[in-house]
Every structure is written in structure tokens, then in C-alpha cells.
Amino acid sequence: MPGSSPGMTKENSRPTTEGQSVLLYIARRIVYVIPIVISVALVCFMLVHITPGDPLVAILPADASQELANQLRVAYGFDRPLPVQFGLWLWKAVNGDLGNSIATGRPVLTEVMRAVGNTVTLAIAAAMIGFTLGLFFGLVAGYFRDSWVDKVATSIAIAGVSVPHYWLGMVLVIIFSVQLNWLPAVGAGPGGSGAWGWDWEHIRYLILPAITTSVIPMGIVTRTVRALTGDILSQDFVEALRAKGLRETNVFRHVIKNAAPTAMAVMGLQLGYMLGGSILIETVFSWPGSGLLLNSAIFQRDLPLLQGTILVLALFFVFLNLMVDIAQAAIDPRIKRG
Amino acid sequence: MLAVVAVACLPRIAGAETVLRIGMTAADIPRTLGQPDQGFEGNRFTGLTMYDALTMWDLSSADKPSVLLPGLATEWKVNDADKTKWTFKLRPGVSFHDGSPFNADAVVWNVEKVLKQDAPQFDPSQVGVTASRMPTLASARKIDDMTVELITKEPDSFLPINLTNLFIASPAKWQKLFDAAQGADAKAKSQGAWEAFARDASGTGPWKMSSFTPRERLELARNENYWDKARVPKVDKMLLLPMPEANARTAALLSGQVNWIEAPAPDALPEIKQRGFAIYSNEEPHIWPWQFSRIEGSPWNDIRVRKAANLCVDREGLKDGLLAGLMVPATGTFEPGHPWRGNPTFQIKYDKPAAQKLMQEAGFGPNKRLSVKIQTSASGSGQMLPLPMNEYLQQALAECYFDVQLDVIEWNTLFTNWRRGAKDPSANGANATNVTISTMDPFFALVRFLSSSMAPPVSNNWGFINDPKFDAMVTKARQTFDPTERDKALAELHAASVDDAVFLYVAHDVAPRAMSPKIKGFVQPKSWFVDFSPISMVP
Numbered sequence: 069m070p071g072s073s074p075g076m077t078k079e080n081s082r083p084t085t086e087g088q089s090v091l092l093y094i095a096r097r098i099v100y101v102i103p104i105v106i107s108v109a110l111v112c113f114m115l116v117h118i119t120p121g122d123p124l125v126a127i128l129p130a131d132a133s134q135e136l137a138n139q140l141r142v143a144y145g146f147d148r149p150l151p152v153q154f155g156l157w158l159w160k161a162v163n164g165d166l167g168n169s170i171a172t173g174r175p176v177l178t179e180v181m182r183a184v185g186n187t188v189t190l191a192i193a194a195a196m197i198g199f200t201l202g203l204f205f206g207l208v209a210g211y212f213r214d215s216w217v218d219k220v221a222t223s224i225a226i227a228g229v230s231v232p233h234y235w236l237g238m239v240l241v242i243i244f245s246v247q248l249n250w251l252p253a254v255g256a257g258p259g260g261s262g263a264w265g266w267d268w269e270h271i272r273y274l275i276l277p278a279i280t281t282s283v284i285p286m287g288i289v290t291r292t293v294r295a296l297t298g299d300i301l302s303q304d305f306v307e308a309l310r311a312k313g314l315r316e317t318n319v320f321r322h323v324i325k326n327a328a329p330t331a332m333a334v335m336g337l338q339l340g341y342m343l344g345g346s347i348l349i350e351t352v353f354s355w356p357g358s359g360l361l362l363n364s365a366i367f368q369r370d371l372p373l374l375q376g377t378i379l380v381l382a383l384f385f386v387f388l389n390l391m392v393d394i395a396q397a398a399i400d401p402r403i404k405r406g
Numbered sequence: 407m408l409a410v411v412a413v414a415c416l417p418r419i420a421g422a423e424t425v426l427r428i429g430m431t432a433a434d435i436p437r438t439l440g441q442p443d444q445g446f447e448g449n450r451f452t453g454l455t456m457y458d459a460l461t462m463w464d465l466s467s468a469d470k471p472s473v474l475l476p477g478l479a480t481e482w483k484v485n486d487a488d489k490t491k492w493t494f495k496l497r498p499g500v501s502f503h504d505g506s507p508f509n510a511d512a513v514v515w516n517v518e519k520v521l522k523q524d525a526p527q528f529d530p531s532q533v534g535v536t537a538s539r540m541p542t543l544a545s546a547r548k549i550d551d552m553t554v555e556l557i558t559k560e561p562d563s564f565l566p567i568n569l570t571n572l573f574i575a576s577p578a579k580w581q582k583l584f585d586a587a588q589g590a591d592a593k594a595k596s597q598g599a600w601e602a603f604a605r606d607a608s609g610t611g612p613w614k615m616s617s618f619t620p621r622e623r624l625e626l627a628r629n630e631n632y633w634d635k636a637r638v639p640k641v642d643k644m645l646l647l648p649m650p651e652a653n654a655r656t657a658a659l660l661s662g663q664v665n666w667i668e669a670p671a672p673d674a675l676p677e678i679k680q681r682g683f684a685i686y687s688n689e690e691p692h693i694w695p696w697q698f699s700r701i702e703g704s705p706w707n708d709i710r711v712r713k714a715a716n717l718c719v720d721r722e723g724l725k726d727g728l729l730a731g732l733m734v735p736a737t738g739t740f741e742p743g744h745p746w747r748g749n750p751t752f753q754i755k756y757d758k759p760a761a762q763k764l765m766q767e768a769g770f771g772p773n774k775r776l777s778v779k780i781q782t783s784a785s786g787s788g789q790m791l792p793l794p795m796n797e798y799l800q801q802a803l804a805e806c807y808f809d810v811q812l813d814v815i816e817w818n819t820l821f822t823n824w825r826r827g828a829k830d831p832s833a834n835g836a837n838a839t840n841v842t843i844s845t846m847d848p849f850f851a852l853v854r855f856l857s858s859s860m861a862p863p864v865s866n867n868w869g870f871i872n873d874p875k876f877d878a879m880v881t882k883a884r885q886t887f888d889p890t891e892r893d894k895a896l897a898e899l900h901a902a903s904v905d906d907a908v909f910l911y912v913a914h915d916v917a918p919r920a921m922s923p924k925i926k927g928f929v930q931p932k933s934w935f936v937d938f939s940p941i942s943m944v945p
Contacts, residue, residue: 125818127443127531132538134825134863143530171443172434173531173601174620182620238653245661253657254429254649260619354649354658356622363650364433364621368443369818 093397101390108382109161113154116374125369127170144170157375166376171368176376179361184343184380186261187350187357190281191342193274198282199335202289206331207324209290210297221290228287234348237280241352244276251275254354261356277353281346285338292334296327333392340388344381424641424943426925429658429667433650435624438615439604440575441520441532445787446844446934447668448535449571451646454935455626456503457573457609460494460513461566465929465937468688471744472933474567474889478508478574478610482566484887489561490544496552500633503608503615506578510548515577517546517556526592527580529600540568541849561885563892567847576608612637612939613644623647637939640927644938656920659683665922665943672730678920686930687916689734689741691845694790696780696799696910697855699828699837699869705776706837706869710768712907716754717761718806719912724798728791732918736911738904739843739851745893746848748901754911761806770807779811781836786817788842790915796840799912827862828869838910839868846934848896853880856903871908 117123124140141147145156160167166176202225209221245253257263257270264270300306300323309319345359354360358381365374430451432444440457442448454462462477464470478497485491500508518525520536521543537543542562547555558565580603587598607615610633613626624646628639647664649655652671659667660674660681670678670685679685696715698706706712721735737754740747770776782792793814800810813836815823823832824841833839845851854860856876860867879902883895904911921928927940 124534125821128534128538132534132825134865136534136537137825140530140534143533168597168601170531172437172620173439173597173604175601179620238657241654241657241661245663246657249661252663253661254654254663255647256622259617260622262619262622351651352654354647354651354654360433361621367433367650 090397094394097390097393097397101386104386105383106158108386109158109379110154112375112378112382113157115378116371117150117153123369123371124170161376161379166379167372169365169370169373171370171373176372179373180358180377180380182261183345183356183358183361183377184384186256186264186355187345187359188343189256189261189264190274190277190345190350190355190357191339193278194281194342195285195335195339197278198285198338199289201282202286202335203293203331205286205290206293207297209294210301211320213294213298213301218294222294225287225290225294228283228290230287231283233280233283233346234352236283237276237349237352240276240280256354256356277349277355280349280353281342285335285342288338289331289335293327293331296330297323300326336392340385343384343388423643426641426644426666426938426941426943427647427664428644429647429649429655429664431650431652431655431668432648434621434648435618435646437604438607438618438624439529439532439600440516440573440607440609441536442573443535446846450935452624453573454611455613455644455938456607456611456615457575458500458611459572459574460496460569462570463931463933463935465931465933465935468929468931470932472691472931472935473745474570477570478513479569484561484563489885489887490558492556492558492565493549494554494556496554497633498552500610501631502576502579502610503629504576504579506576506608508574508610509551510554511551512574512577513554514546514548516572516574517543519575520572521545526584526596527577527599529596531600536572539571539847539850540565543568543572563884563887564848564853568849570847574610575603576610579603579606579608612639616643621648637937639939640942641938659920659922662922665925666919667921668917668919670918670920672732675730675918675920682923683920684923684925685918685920686928687732687918688930689932690915690917690934691851691932692788692842692915692934693736693739693845693851693909693911694733694788694795694840694842694913694915695736696838696840696912697868698908698910699833699839700871701828701869704828704837704869705778708768709907710764711770711776712910713752714761714764714768714806715803715808715910716752716907717757717764718808719799719802719910720756721912722756724795724913728794728798729913732916733790733913734916736913738900738911739845739909740900741914746851746896746900748897748899748904750901750904752905752907754904758805765807772807775807775809777809777811778838779813779834779836780838780840781813781815781820781823781833782840783817783820784814786820786842788844788915789817789840790842790913792840795912799910824866824868825862827867830862841868842915844934848883848899852896852899852903853884856880856899856908873906875902 123146124144128137128140145153168175169179205221205224209218212218241253244251252273255273257273306319309322345357347359347363350357350359351363358377362377365377430447432447436442436444436448436452438452442452458478460477460479462475463472464475465472478500479494480497482492482494496510502508515527519527519529520533522528542558542560543556543565544559545557549555580599583602584595584599587595587602589595589598605618612629612632614629616627617625626644628642630638632638649658652669655667656671656674658664675685698712700707725731725733725735738750780796782796783789784793796812803810813834820841824839826832854865855867856871857867857880858872858877861870879899883892883899886892886895924944926942926944
């Protein structure tokens with residue numbers, strides 16, 4: 069057994085080294101997040117402050133006197149230099165206080181979290197519709213490539229990514245709400261989103277906005293899965309499986325296994341986009357999510373609300389990216405080495 | 407299967423409870439704490455419903471002008487010896503929704519919430535929309551339980567009109583919330599108390615807050631104990647839903663999700679009518695003008711040019727074409743029948759030959775055209791259809807030797823520039839600005855544009871009009887305390903402003919709204935506001 073011991077030691081120590089390497093990568097990645105977050109905060113702050121107009125327009129009519137405008141500017145701290153305003157805002161934000169909305173006086177964090185919750189509800193429903201249909205159409209199109217089935221599925225996918233979703237939303241409302249009177253045109257439930265429940269009375273409010281939101285991810289997933297399926301089916305191992313006499317359903321299982329990682333990555337990205345909210349769709353359906361909140365903050369020129377909403381959504385994306393990077397590093401050793 | 411799904415999808419049949427469901431144009435529920443935001447739409451839905459003011463508007467007629475009535479004050483009088491002091495007698499037997507009594511202490515408390523910076527209830531967020539609408543009110547003093555003295559900075563006969571904007575919230579309710587509020591200091595506790603008050607409001611109005619989901623819905627219930635028994639609401643509840651998108655509002659109405667919408671999509675009006683819904687509109691106290699620069703070198707300093715522009719626009723054509731009937735052609739800030747109209751000698755009408763003649767007298771013609779630049783926005787509250795309307799004016803005025811250049815900027819920026827004036831670099835060389843105006847009270851309709859003391863940065867005399875004649879008339883109107891004589895003085899001021907063609911007067915908005923035929927008893931007054939009390943609903 070001479071020499072086996074060092075060898076064993078080396079073998080045994082490998083997982084530890086690998087684990088340390090992953091941890092080091094995660095730590096490094098988290099450290100990188102700090103300047104990104106500060107930059108995001110700075111961009112959020114500057115973007116809303118460099119736009120022309122008065123930040124107090126939400127509570128100060130244009131017919132107000134200059135004296136009154138100055139008095140309120142001091143009361144809200146808008147008379148201070150921008151770097152001071154930024155520093156104070158960032159310090160509060162770090163402590164979990166995004167300030168209060170100028171227009172409503174309500175805490176921004178409460179407003180944003182309620183809206184994000186509603187957007188998550190919509191995104192989950194849309195993801196279920198979009199991903200199910202996308203996977204189905206993609207697999208069918210990939211399996212029956214260049215047949216009429218493929219052409220139909222591809223056409224649906226192209227329509228999904230090409231049709232303006234706010235237009236589709238309006239058309240769906242005209243058909244299912246105005247003409248057929250089957251589903252509500254706007255809102256998030258008979259008692260508002262505060263009384264949301266996963267029963268039919270509420271789900272009927274979700275159907276049209278969810279279908280509208282789902283069409284783009286459905287189209288993208290269809291195209292991705294179609295390409296993946298076609299590519300995998302043309303590979304040698306599939307021929308080998310068939311030559312071994314595997315039934316087509318078993319071959320299909322292998323195809324799905326091979327297509328899953330890429331398809332999952334695409335679906336994850338699409339889910340991320342949907343969780344960000346859509347100003348257009350949420351406005352068309354008066355769905356009280358982060359998109360409608362942004363719309364409202366922009367039109368009311370409610371700077372604390374605008375800054376807070378953008379910051380929370382941006383941080384959400386930073387966090388999602390971090391998670392994706394960490395997950396990829398855990399799966400693919402090449403990444404953490406880089 | 408399809409039939410089963412269809413039946414399941416059908417809206418529930420309403421029970422015995424009558425609920426008025428309204429789709430507002432606002433993107434959010436206007437503030438509910440007493441002083442609403444979002445302009446007069448806010449006052450309409452969360453001000454006048456849950457609260458009362460000392461004085462109020464008569465909203466009972468679609469034909470007569472909306473005039474001032476006693477509200478929580480039954481009578482008022484200016485002090486003969488000192489015209490800055492007013493005595494208001496308060497209405498007895500009025501209670502807030504929380505049961506606490508309305509009295510002089512409540513009035514003083516509400517004045518101080520926006521005017522006294524060291525008062526515990528002082529709230530900067532309510533100051534802008536209140537103090538600007540009662541610019542001369544300085545303080546309030548209790549004389550006895552049902553009498554209060556209001557003091558102005560200068561003699562001002564407009565005070566009773568201005569007071570329609572001060573809504574009286576319950577001090578007792580606020581105090582209870584203040585005592586329960588968390589906060590590092592009194593200011594933080596005060597902010598917390600107002601935030602809580604907004605969620606559980608208490609006024610004296612005909613409607614009580616029954617449930618509130620911020621940004622989504624506000625449910626109001628009938629106040630059975632309202633002090634004016636004739637104005638106790640007939641329907642049980644009113645549900646207010648923010649729907650900023652015109653097509654979404656229209657779809658909600660057509661699908662039966664709401665039974666009333668503000669400002670339906672103009673291109674959907676034929677279908678709305680065809681489906682049996684009622685469309686209401688009426689002249690609003692609103693004017694869509696060009697406000698001229700009168701600084702040195704402005705071409706509008708020549709009265710012939712100002713009059714020519716006013717005579718060169720076919721307002722009926724604008725109404726019947728572009729606006730599908732949804733405007734009233736303007737012949738001044740106030741139209742005939744209004745107590746502040748007066749008798750202007752300059753008749754504003756479409757008379758192109760007369761306009762061309764005036765321009766030629768002023769030295770312009772086909773070979774010597776006059777270039778003017780107008781600052782406007784692509785959208786904005788009360789702006790109607792600013793771009794197409796300005797393009798219409800551009801084409802119309804081209805026939806009277808004007809070359810109109812449009813400087814289109816964002817609405818909030820235009821608003822901000824308005825306070826800066828024509829001399830400010832923000833005017834970008836424009837010699838007229840196009841900001842629409844609410845004309846509910848004389849200060850906002852006339853004084854702030856005509857008085858030389860209202861030039862920027864003080865107020866909205868954007869064009870720096872400086873005419874001793876107007877200054878004298880403003881002083882006279884402000885210091886005439888008999889209401890009939892005051893109205894006469896205002897009518898003279900208005901007539902003089904039309905004779906001087908201080909604006910290019912174009913249109914009055916008509917506030918279109920569409921509603922279910924089940925809604926009965928609705929009256930659309932010549933006002934920004936509506937009385938929801940007499941409205942009933944048939945099953």
C-alpha cells in the first residue's frame with residue numbers, strides 16, 4: 069500500500085478544495101455586488117433628479133406662490149445639495165427606509181412590496197401558461213421539423229414575440245370582457261389585491277393579464293426548445309439509442325433531459341423579466357403591480373416612490389443574477405475557475 | 407362545457423345593496439386625509455364626499471352657474487373696522503364620522519394644520535394644495551364654541567370662495583391616532599398619525615370611508631347622520647376605482663364592471679351611446695388659452711395682433727371636427743350667464759377678414775408674416791388634446807399672416823416654467839404659453855394673471871402684464887365685501903380683460919362622463935364637482 073496514503077489524502081482533500089473554491093467564488097461574487105448596488109442606487113437617484121421640472125409637483129399646484137414652493141422645498145429637503153440628498157437617501161435605504169411617497173405620504177417600501185407581490189402573482193400565472201405552451205409547441209415543432217405541425221407551432225411562436233402585448237391585451241378585453249362579458253376587464257379581484265385568494269372569483273381577474281403577459285415567453289421558449297430538440301435529435305447518440313431498439317418514448321425522455329438545462333436557463337431569464345413587471349400590461353388591466361406603480365410614480369413625478377421602486381427592482385435583478393451565477397458555478401466547474 | 411364555463415364567468419347578480427362603481431381617470435386614489443391631491447378630481451372624489459368646508463358650491467343645477475352656499479358655516483361677515491377680520495358662525499349639531507362634535511376648535515385646528523408650522527398637526531404635504539388656494543388667509547381664532555374669527559394678510563373679499571378648498575377633518579380622531587402613533591419625535595408621530603388618518607378618515611361629509619386599499623379601491627358608505635337631510639346619499643355605497651387608461655375605463659363600463667366612468671375614450675363614444683349608456687357633459691370652469699408675453703419686444707404687445715388672433719380661429723370648426731363636440735367655444739374666461747362675465751365690447755368670434763385687416767393695420771400681411779412661438783405640452787391635466795389643438799390654431803392663424811412655431815415640452819416642465827415667467831430662460835424664446843386654467847374662483851381665474859403684483863416669481867402672471875387699470879380693478883374687487891357688488895366688480899374686471907384680449911381664448915372643457923342607464927338623478931353642473939347624494943340606481 070505504499071504511496072496509497074498520499075494518494076488517498078489527495079483524493080479526500082479534493083472535495084474540500086472544490087468546496088473552498090466554490091465558497092471563494094461566491095464570496096468574490098458577493099463582494100462584486102457591493103459596487104454594483106451603489107452604482108445602481110446612484111444611477112436611480114441621478115436619473116430621477118436630472119429630469120427637468122419641480123420635484124414637488126405632486127403636492128404643489130403650479131398656481132402656488134414661489135414663497136410657498138420654497139417653504140415646501142425646505143420642508144422636504146430638496147433645498148440641500150444633491151450629494152447630501154443622495155447620502156441621506158442611501159443611508160436611510162441601507163437601514164431599510166426608502167422614505168415616504170410625496171404624493172400619498174405612505175412608506176415607499178410598503179407600496180413597493182405590495183406592488184411586487186401582485187406582480188409576482190401575475191408572473192407566476194403567466195409563467196405557468198407561457199412555459200407549458202412554449203415547451204409543448206417547441207417539442208412538437210422540433211420533433212416534426214419542417215412538417216406542417218412545425219410551421220403552425222413556429223408561426224404561433226413568431227406571433228407571440230411579434231404582437232405588441234398591450235394591443236393583444238386590449239383585443240382580449242374587447243372579446244372576453246366587452247363582447248362576451250365572461251371575464252373582468254380590469255382590477256385584481258372583487259375586493260382588490262389586499263383580499264386576494266386563489267379561488268375562481270379572483271382567478272378570473274388574473275386570466276386575461278396572465279395570458280397577455282405569457283405570449284412573449286411562450287414564443288421565446290417555443291423557439292428555444294424547437295432549436296434544441298432539432299439539434300439533439302440530429303446527434304449520434306439519438307441514432308445509437310434508436311439502433312439499440314429503444315422505444316420512441318424513451319428516446320424522447322433523453323431528448324428532454326438534454327434540452328432541459330438550456331431551456332431552464334431561458335425560462336429563468338424570462339421569469340426574471342416578468343417579475344420586473346410590465347408598465348403597459350399592468351396599465352391596460354389596472355393590475356396593481358410594480359409596472360403600474362412605476363407608471364403612477366412617473367406621472368405624479370413622485371421622486372421617492374420612483375427612486376424606491378427602481379432601486380428595489382434593480383436590486384432584485386442583481387440578486388437574481390447573483391443566484392444564477394452561483395447556481396451555474398455549482399453545476400459547471402469551469403465557471404468557478406474563471 | 408363552454409356553456410358551463412360561460413355561466414361560471416358571468417358576473418354575480420347584484421343583491422339589494424346599491425353600489426355606485428366609478429372608474430376615475432386618476433392613477434391612484436386621491437389622498438383621503440382631508441386635502442386631496444390630483445387637482446379638482448381629487449376634491450371631487452375624496453374631498454367633497456367625505457368632508458365639508460365652511461362654504462360650498464351649489465351643484466344642484468345643470469343650467470345655472472354654480473354659486474357659493476353656506477356649508478359648515480351658516481353665515482359670515484367682515485369686520486367693518488378692520489377688513490382683514492372675518493367672523494364665521496358655525497353650523498350647530500354637526501358631528502364628525504367618529505362621533506366627535508364639529509365646533510370652533512375644529513376650524514382653528516384645521517386652519518393650523520396647513521398654516522401654523524409649529525402646530526402638532528401641521529402637515530407640509532397638505533400645505534401646497536391648500537395654502538395656494540387661500541393665499542391671503544393668515545390665521546384663525548376661536549371666539550366661542552360656534553363662532554370663529556379668520557384673519558387675512560390683507561383685505562380680501564374672495565376669502566369665502568377660497569374656503570371651499572379647506573376641508574374640515576376630525577381633530578379628535580387625529581389626536582387618538584397621534585397618541586397611538588410610534589415615532590422618535592412629535593414630527594414623526596404627527597406624520598404617522600396623518601398616515602393612519604388617511605387609512606381611516608373622519609370628516610363630516612355625506613359619505614364615510616368604509617374600506618380602502620391604496621392605489622386600488624376606496625369604498626365609501628352612506629352617512630345616515632349627515633347634517634343636511636336632503637343630501638343624505640340615496641345609494642348605499644360608492645366604490646372608486648383608479649383607471650388611468652381611457653380604453654381600460656371604457657372596457658370596464660361596457661363589460662358592466664363599473665357603472666360610471668370619467669372621460670371615456672373619445673373614439674368609443676358612438677359605441678357607448680349605441681349600447682344605451684348615457685353621456686353627460688357640461689361647460690366646466692376651465693379655459694384653454696394662449697397666455698401672451700407682454701415683455702418688451704413681444705409681438706403681442708400690440709392689441710391689434712392680440713385681437714386678430716382671437717378673430718382668426720374658427721372655434722366651432724374645432725369643436726365639431728377635432729373634438730367631436732366635447733368643448734364649448736370660448737368667448738372669454740366666463741361665458742354669458744356667469745355672474746363674473748360682464749359686458750365686454752370686444753366680441754370674440756370667427757371673423758377672418760376682420761382679423762386680416764387688423765394684422766395689416768399692425769404692419770403685417772402675406773409678404774410680411776409675424777413669427778410667434780408657443781410653449782405647450784403633449785399631454786397634461788386639463789390640457790385636452792394640446793398638440794392637435796395647437797396644430798389647428800397653427801393652421802388657422804397662418805391665414806392671418808402668423809407663422810406659429812410650437813415648442814413642445816413635458817407637462818410638468820411646462821407647469822414649472824409657468825411660475826418662472828416669460829423673461830426666464832426656460833421660456834426658450836416663447837412669447838406665449840399654453841397652460842389650461844381652472845376658473846372656479848376669481849383669484850385663479852383673473853387676479854393671478856392680471857395683477858402686476860402677481861408677476862413671477864410670486865404667481866402666474868407669466869407674461870408680466872403691468873396695467874394700472876387692471877391693478878385698480880383687482881384692488882376694487884378684493885375690497886368690495888358686499889357679494890353682489892363684488893361680483894359686479896369682478897364682471898367689470900373680466901370684461902376689461904376680454905376687451906384687452908389678454909388671452910387667445912379658445913375652449914372650455916366639458917368633462918365628459920359615461921354612465922349606465924340604471925343611474926338616475928344625476929345632474930352635471932357647470933363645475934369641476936358633482937353632488938353624488940341625489941343619485942339613485944334602479945335594479
